[in-house]
Amino acid sequence: MANPELTAEVLLNIGFVDVGRWQPSGDFIVYHLDGDDAEANEVLLDAPNALYAFVRRDEVLYIGKTARSIRKRYVGYCRPGKRQATNLRCHRNIKAAIAEETEIRIFVFTPISHLRYADFEINLAAGLEDGLIRQFDPPWNGKDRGQPVTEDAEREEADETEVGKPDAAAASDIPPESKASDPAKATFSVVLGPTYYNKGFLNPGVEASRHLGKDGDPIRIRFSDGSPMVISKINRTANSTGAVRVVGNNQQIAHWFQENFNEGDTVQGRVVGTHEIQLSSG
Known part of the structure; x- marks a missing residue:
């Protein structure tokens, strides 16, 4: 009972x-x-x-x-x-x-x-x-x-x-899907230093963060090569500027980095919605 x-x-x-x-x-x-x-x-x-x-x-x-x-x-x-x-x-x-x-x-x-x-x-x-x-x-x-x-x-x-x-x-x-032709609210780049490359850290930067949701909101990470999306969270407390850090399921992001890039390479990203980022493999 x-x-x-x-x-x-x-x-x-x-x-x-x-x-x-x-x-x-x-x-x-x-x-x-x-x-x-x-x-x-x-x-x-x-x-x-x-x-x-x-x-x-x-x-x-x-x-x-x-x-x-x-x-x-x-x-x-x-x-x-x-x-x-x-x-x-x-x-x-x-x-x-x-x-x-x-x-x-x-x-x-x-x-x-x-x-x-x-x-x-x-x-x-x-x-x-x-x-x-x-x-x-x-x-x-x-x-x-x-x-x-x-x-x-x-x-x-x-x-x-x-x-x-x-x-x-x-x-x-039917989940909404972003396309490469969709207009980006902002673009950013991330240099894959050792921590980013091995742990899947993702900081889109101050300007891109202005177009993203509030602290604690979920966020989709999509990949241009069609790899399975990752659902993560927006963290605005890790960076002193209040800029977004993507936190959660980072090992899946790290795996994608390692499959498509070498350490030290630069990844291009697009903010396509308040709760969605797309990363490009090339």
Whole structure:
């Protein structure tokens, strides 16, 4: 039985973010991001290894995890396949709540950190999922021998092949993509000294920072060669000028530097949005 003291506020206190709500769209449902930070929160949808929750007022109804991204995972909730038990159950419950004019809020937890054990990165979302579900006992998670069920137990990832078709995704499920021809708000260059080259540090500079978001906001790092994007965070306290330092998932950036450059080379960058930078490989 769930602890009555475990409310939605507990999730917010440990780092979940209230990003939006579910709303109807014909015979299906779509998610809508709202609030002052909607633009920044939209970036969080692309972060891998994330947790999320569906909330009604103070009650946590469902807790789930995705190894890919919230954006990709939610395609299954918007338009569930016939064999997807979890997707169908949540889709049905969300539609029923909407029909009763009850708002279902969406919370997400996308830890962007340096947590490691020895040489191994720690997946914080995976580590938290079982404990949160066990303690909150969300009613929409389903049961197995009286215990709440996680998505891994239901093998949800295998079932999601049904929604991998282009026509299954709602417009909000398609991430915006920057192109080389898109106008840049600012450009910058970074000389790959030893620390930058080996640790993936990225400081766009004072001028470029004027066009980027506030301290703590997420940021997409895209690469001109099509390498997988990196979701990181804006830090404005590390530099005395308040200029941005990109902090989080830096080893992925370092790997890209090492694959495409030599130490001492110069990398060209473009600020293409308040929460997006593109780095060029040549």
